[in-house]
Amino acid sequence: MDRGDTAGAIVQIRRRLRAGADQVFDLWTKPDLMARWMSPFPGAVVCQARCDPRPGGAFSIVMSSAESRREVSGAYVLIDRPRKLVFTWMGPLTNNVNTLVTVELNPRGDETDLVLTHERLPTMAIVDGHTRGWGTILDHLADAVAQDV
Numbered sequence: 475m476d477r478g479d480t481a482g483a484i485v486q487i488r489r490r491l492r493a494g495a496d497q498v499f500d501l502w503t504k505p506d507l508m509a510r511w512m513s514p515f516p517g518a519v520v521c522q523a524r525c526d527p528r529p530g531g532a533f534s535i536v537m538s539s540a541e542s543r544r545e546v547s548g549a550y551v552l553i554d555r556p557r558k559l560v561f562t563w564m565g566p567l568t569n570n571v572n573t574l575v576t577v578e579l580n581p582r583g584d585e586t587d588l589v590l591t592h593e594r595l596p597t598m599a600i601v602d603g604h605t606r607g608w609g610t611i612l613d614h615l616a617d618a619v620a621q622d623v
Contacts, residue, residue: 482594493619495579499556503527511618514607515539
């Protein structure tokens, strides 16, 4: 995590996934696949996702646990299959500020290096929460990839 300037703070997380970039890209852009892993909560994933993966297309995600619920929405800014996905991300936990997420996928043979960058976060408390949340989400993503192997 780096502190940003007036554009807000940044979260950046890197992971190597045991799947090809096309498979990982599909997990980010198909609602039925997103519902298998998109959750910031440990344990079972409970997610409802809708998306229209094209520049300007909208998405909405509802992620739930027994204790809590997270709703986010946004729009796709850039789709460069299978290497890059850029979308806005807004919800109560961003103080309803329109933030920006970039997912970069770099093929490494049968694996993919993923770099997630979340920008324009308005406070350091929000950065800390999103660092934890994205970490758990990417753990679930790795589990979903492992189940497909």
